[in-house]
Amino acid sequence: MVKSYLYLLAACVAAIATVGCIFELSSGEAQLGVVPTTMILLLSVPLGLAAFVTAVRLARASDRP
Secondary structure, three states, rough: HHHHHHHHHHHHHHHHHHHHHHHHOOOOOOOOOOHHHHHHHHHHHHHHHHHHHHHHHHHHHOOOO
16 A cells, blocks of 8 residues: 555656646746756656556555455
């Protein structure tokens, strides 16, 4: 059960990074620059989705008798 919480935490952090990158890129001038911000965005989206799906699978598996 603890593993699912850790994956869920990683998914939340990745989602926050995704939203932050979108805001930075839409503002016109990203603080880290366009290329690093875009790279963070491109890495955080699949990482967040994979972590969320893994957290749900682990939580469902731990509920089964």
